[in-house]
Each structure stands twice: as C-alpha cells, then as structure tokens.
Amino acid sequence: MNLKKRLENVKDRINKAAFKCSRAPESIHLVAVSKTIPANRVREAIEAGVTILGENYVQEARNKFNALGTYPVSWHFIGHLQSNKAKYAVRLFDLIHSVDTLKIARELNKQAKKVDKVQDVLMQINISKEQSKSGSDIENAINLIKDIVFFENLSVKGFMAMPPFFNNPEKARPYFIALRNLRDQIQKTFPDVILNELSMGMTGDFEVAIEEGATLVRIGTAIFGERR
Numbered sequence: 001m002n003l004k005k006r007l008e009n010v011k012d013r014i015n016k017a018a019f020k021c022s023r024a025p026e027s028i029h030l031v032a033v034s035k036t037i038p039a040n041r042v043r044e045a046i047e048a049g050v051t052i053l054g055e056n057y058v059q060e061a062r063n064k065f066n067a068l069g070t071y072p073v074s075w076h077f078i079g080h081l082q083s084n085k086a087k088y089a090v091r092l093f094d095l096i097h098s099v100d101t102l103k104i105a106r107e108l109n110k111q112a113k114k115v116d117k118v119q120d121v122l123m124q125i126n127i128s129k130e131q132s133k134s135g136s137d138i139e140n141a142i143n144l145i146k147d148i149v150f151f152e153n154l155s156v157k158g159f160m161a162m163p164p165f166f167n168n169p170e171k172a173r174p175y176f177i178a179l180r181n182l183r184d185q186i187q188k189t190f191p192d193v194i195l196n197e198l199s200m201g202m203t204g205d206f207e208v209a210i211e212e213g214a215t216l217v218r219i220g221t222a223i224f225g226e227r228r
C-alpha cells in the first residue's frame with residue numbers, strides 16, 4: 001500500500017470508530033507521527049492530506065521544519081522534553097503534549113514569554129504507573145495543574161497518556177478510561193480552564209481510544225509503515 005492509501009485507510013477507520021460510538025468525526029484529530037521519517041516522506045504525507053505532524057525530538061523537528069516549514073500544517077511535540085530544548089520547542093510547536101513537571105512548565109512559560117506567545121500544552125500522565133514511563137503521577141496531576149494554570153504564557157488544554165503496549169487493544173481500554181476520568185475529576189476543580197483535549201491512541205489501539213473519548217490520536221506506523 002502506498003502512503004496515500006494508508007492515510008485514507010486510517011481516516012476511514014477513525015470515521016468508523018467515531019460512528020460506532022456516535023461521536024462527530026471532526027472532534028477527532030489525526031496527529032501523523034513522523035519521528036525518524038525523512039522530510040521527503042513527510043512532504044508526501046502532507047500532500048496526501050496530513051494536517052498535524054507529531055515529532056518526538058526537537059532537533060529532528062527543527063531540521064524537518066527547515067525543509068517543510070512553508071506548508072500549512074500544525075507541528076505538535078509528543079516526546080519527552082528537556083528544559084534546554086524549551087526555547088526551540090516554543091518556536092516550533094503549536095501544541096506540546098508532554099508537560100509533566102513543574103520544572104519544564106516553568107521553562108516553557110519563560111521561553112514563551114520571550115517570544116510573546118501563549119503556548120498550548122497538554123499534561124502527560126503516567127497512567128499505567130510504570131517506573132520507566134514519562135508523565136506526571138496521577139496523584140500529582142492536580143498539584144501540577146494548580147501551578148501551571150498560573151503561568152500566563154501557558155494554556156493547558158487537556159491530557160496525554162500512553163498505556164503499556166498490548167497485542168490486544170482491549171487491554172488498553174482501562175487506561176484510556178482512567179485518563180478520561182482523571183480529566184473529568186480535574187475539570188470539576190478547575191471549571192474555568194477548558195480541558196477538552198485527550199491525546200490517546202496509537203496505531204495498535206486508536207479505535208478503542210476514540211470510543212473512550214480521544215480527541216487527538218497519534219498515529220505513526222499505520223501511516224508511514226514500520227519505522228527502521
């Protein structure tokens with residue numbers, strides 16, 4: 001299958017999943033995860049209709065942006081962000097999915113202020129409580145957001161999580177439900193902050209994520225093929 005066919009196939013599956021749970025397909029945004037994919041392939045994806053790119057590494061994204069920055073696409077950061085890259089991140093990305101510490105939030109706020117930007121962010125939650133995973137602890141999430149909402153140059157839009165990898169997508173469902181429940185709970189505490197976005201679901205499990213309320217699905221392999 002070529003890239004265009006793959007992309008159409010993914011969009012079709014998104015629409016079907018939305019239909020199945022009576023959601024508007026427009027409420028689900030496809031983030032095409034282009035980490036490790038060379039610029040010429042990413043260009044092909046944009047020309048085939050991709051409108052949001054998800055990148056994991058700031059330097060790699062900067063290089064691609066130099067080649068593709070004139071295309072009207074939105075760039076999202078979905079990887080683990082180090083403080084020393086915050087400066088570039090606020091210049092490149094429309095949405096940063098992976099804010100998980102006060103330290104990185106503070107640095108992003110500072111750098112966004114310098115370029116007179118209000119940076120949209122999501123809070124990444126370690127929903128599976130795996131030691132190795134990035135993301136704020138569930139217990140800490142409320143404290144972190146309490147601080148973040150005071151930063152004038154950050155705007156929190158919702159949450160992101162990555163369940164463990166399973167061969168059976170049904171096994172990821174409880175984690176998607178847990179993220180949505182956490183959002184609902186935090187939303188009650190902060191009624192003035194609109195926490196609509198749920199970034200969850202990848203190639204192996206995005207249909208289940210959509211059924212549980214995903215508004216951003218991050219899909220790489222199903223669009224670009226296996227990464228090398």
Ligand SMILES: *Cc1c(COP(=O)(O)O)cnc(C)c1O
Nearest residue numbers: 033078202203204218219220221
């Ligand atoms: C690589 C990656 C994805 C995409 O994974 P696929 O299984 O290729 O769809 C999504 N989210 C994050 C955070 C990633 O690092």
